[in-house]
Amino acid sequence: MPGLNVVPVETDVLIIGGGLAGCMAAIKAAESQELRVTLVDKSNTMRSGCAASGIDHTWAYIPPVHEKMGYTIEDMAEDHRQVISYGFFRRDLFYLVAGTNYERVLDLERWGVNFRYEDSKAPGKFRIVPQFHSVPTSFNFDGGPLKPVLTEEAEKRGVAITNRVQMTDLVTADGQISGAVGVNVRTGDIYFFKAKAVVLSSGRSNRLSRNPTGFDFNTRMPSPMSGDGTSMAIRAGLPVINIEFLSNILGPAACGNYNPNYGDPRNTVQPAARIIDGQGNVIVPRTRFYDWENLGKEKWTEEVRRRWIEERKASRGVKRDLAKRLAQGEGPFYLDFSEATDEEIDYIEWSIRNEGKGNQFMRYFQDEEGADLRKNKQEYAGLWPREISGTAAKGLWVSKDLETEITNLFAAGDEVAGLPWQASSGAFAQGWYAGEVAAKRARKLKGFLPLSEETMKARNELCTEMLNRKTGFYWKEVEIGVQNLMDFYCGDVRSEAMLKRGLERLEDAKAAPMKAGNPHELGRCLDVKSIIDNAELVLRSSLERRESRPIPFGFHRADFPEQDDENWLVFLAIRKEPDGTFSFSRIPVDR
Amino acid sequence: MAFNHISIDEELCNGCNECVEVCMCDVFAPNPEKGKPPLVMYPEECWFGGCCMSHCAQSSTGALTIITPFQMRGGFKRSCSMVR
Numbered sequence: 110m111p112g113l114n115v116v117p118v119e120t121d122v123l124i125i126g127g128g129l130a131g132c133m134a135a136i137k138a139a140e141s142q143e144l145r146v147t148l149v150d151k152s153n154t155m156r157s158g159c160a161a162s163g164i165d166h167t168w169a170y171i172p173p174v175h176e177k178m179g180y181t182i183e184d185m186a187e188d189h190r191q192v193i194s195y196g197f198f199r200r201d202l203f204y205l206v207a208g209t210n211y212e213r214v215l216d217l218e219r220w221g222v223n224f225r226y227e228d229s230k231a232p233g234k235f236r237i238v239p240q241f242h243s244v245p246t247s248f249n250f251d252g253g254p255l256k257p258v259l260t261e262e263a264e265k266r267g268v269a270i271t272n273r274v275q276m277t278d279l280v281t282a283d284g285q286i287s288g289a290v291g292v293n294v295r296t297g298d299i300y301f302f303k304a305k306a307v308v309l310s311s312g313r314s315n316r317l318s319r320n321p322t323g324f325d326f327n328t329r330m331p332s333p334m335s336g337d338g339t340s341m342a343i344r345a346g347l348p349v350i351n352i353e354f355l356s357n358i359l360g361p362a363a364c365g366n367y368n369p370n371y372g373d374p375r376n377t378v379q380p381a382a383r384i385i386d387g388q389g390n391v392i393v394p395r396t397r398f399y400d401w402e403n404l405g406k407e408k409w410t411e412e413v414r415r416r417w418i419e420e421r422k423a424s425r426g427v428k429r430d431l432a433k434r435l436a437q438g439e440g441p442f443y444l445d446f447s448e449a450t451d452e453e454i455d456y457i458e459w460s461i462r463n464e465g466k467g468n469q470f471m472r473y474f475q476d477e478e479g480a481d482l483r484k485n486k487q488e489y490a491g492l493w494p495r496e497i498s499g500t501a502a503k504g505l506w507v508s509k510d511l512e513t514e515i516t517n518l519f520a521a522g523d524e525v526a527g528l529p530w531q532a533s534s535g536a537f538a539q540g541w542y543a544g545e546v547a548a549k550r551a552r553k554l555k556g557f558l559p560l561s562e563e564t565m566k567a568r569n570e571l572c573t574e575m576l577n578r579k580t581g582f583y584w585k586e587v588e589i590g591v592q593n594l595m596d597f598y599c600g601d602v603r604s605e606a607m608l609k610r611g612l613e614r615l616e617d618a619k620a621a622p623m624k625a626g627n628p629h630e631l632g633r634c635l636d637v638k639s640i641i642d643n644a645e646l647v648l649r650s651s652l653e654r655r656e657s658r659p660i661p662f663g664f665h666r667a668d669f670p671e672q673d674d675e676n677w678l679v680f681l682a683i684r685k686e687p688d689g690t691f692s693f694s695r696i697p698v699d700r
Numbered sequence: 701m702a703f704n705h706i707s708i709d710e711e712l713c714n715g716c717n718e719c720v721e722v723c724m725c726d727v728f729a730p731n732p733e734k735g736k737p738p739l740v741m742y743p744e745e746c747w748f749g750g751c752c753m754s755h756c757a758q759s760s761t762g763a764l765t766i767i768t769p770f771q772m773r774g775g776f777k778r779s780c781s782m783v784r
Contacts, residue, residue: 468750
């Protein structure tokens, strides 16, 4: 049977995934105007990735603020290591991210993103709020238009943006990257890229759990994301780190089933939001923003850190308990804004509208329902799908220059392991740096490496088959099957027997013939292939980690209920060997 | 299961296809007839990001509307009384 049409593309730097990290990489790589830079996205970079519909925050070490507080970047490193990532920490990545993200913020500002506010009393008129660390380190900003701004900047610099192409395979020659394969999910063409350097920035794993709304694409993070980069990497022989961890534990979620990404009272809905129970008892109190009159007067001390740790443990502890308390019939719980000032409500609404689906949720809440934040308490700790390996520790292992074991293949953003909760800061900082290093390498190479057609032909054959089958499963059936499998055999509490049974049943999913009616459905079938690969890694790494680690990663083994730092405070790396078996190694964390 | 939450008004839509271009989930397809509203092909694959609405050239007219599906509604207290 004739195969799909092949579109060959030659480029110097190829960036796989046009989210925040990918856009930054492309913008930086194209800076010299000497190289051909191609940015590929399975959606449209205007609205793709975790910040597709907007983002309201990014954290950094901010010298004009933090120096006045007597807070050093070393203090921040310790905050992050101890209290954010609980020991899962790469110091080199932290310094890259915390140390350069402020410069990236200034770049974003130059390109048209607003970070300054007349009513702000902070240095630079930034809106700087407490969120992750023991002092305020997060910028709140007008991140609604961020992706269109980045897309425009990339286009201005001559980046060739290739939308609606879903990448499926990396191609190497003697341990060096030589290209990649993808599929256009609108035209059905196979895209065959020849490249000198590649940046992998396709984001997180996703869609590994059913959604109680029946809309399985109603995920917290944008649903097209399906761990494609992880799938490509594991098949290319690269190790994937800590995919067994949860990033969002089933339970705490805002607004019932809508899944806007505005999190908990210490995030988008601060400072006025508090959590109350059905009787009106306050179980997590509100916070206050930093009083900028104090800047320079109160110096940061270990005592400040100690107080922050206590407060953080208290509020996080309560939130972690909510799922348990709900299961014991103690709900419902609510987000309460009844005592917020007008100014605080304005701020919170502004924040929500910039963050994720918040804008759409507020449209529903205010326009469709005529509801009011203060009068109509939003239910908190509603049903919400388990989020495996989101902002947790999962990703690829890279050198300090963001290079993988495959020469000239780099990774950036959520694709990279080692700095839990690096989020947008990791994306901006690592995207930029990966773009810089990839460009340097591409400039050094005189020509292209041999690009074997074997992988491309195999992908073409598989896609052609899926489009031409007389019978086969609709992709959705297989996806739901895998999600059910993960929820049941790889749930909140895992055990050897259940995980092994899950792996047994996953074999059926791997072998399931899927039929695609058109290129769009073909793309979805390919999503499912990635989801299956990710699911296998979660199951296998869960089996390997013989301990429990409830905080902060929600990892529970019924058969190994104790936390075992001596053996397991490590980055657990899983790798697929050429013979198809899996091997593990433990990489020490930075102390 | 036929989800029905996105609707495009034929009179108000000018067929610019911005929604088709930006939708991350590829929910829409251009109408074979130029100038006509796009087809809502895969509503069950909606992420509810609202980018279709925010990029709609005719957004002030309400050409593209989303009625939040029932199972995603109501996660809040309707009465105004303070919870005691």
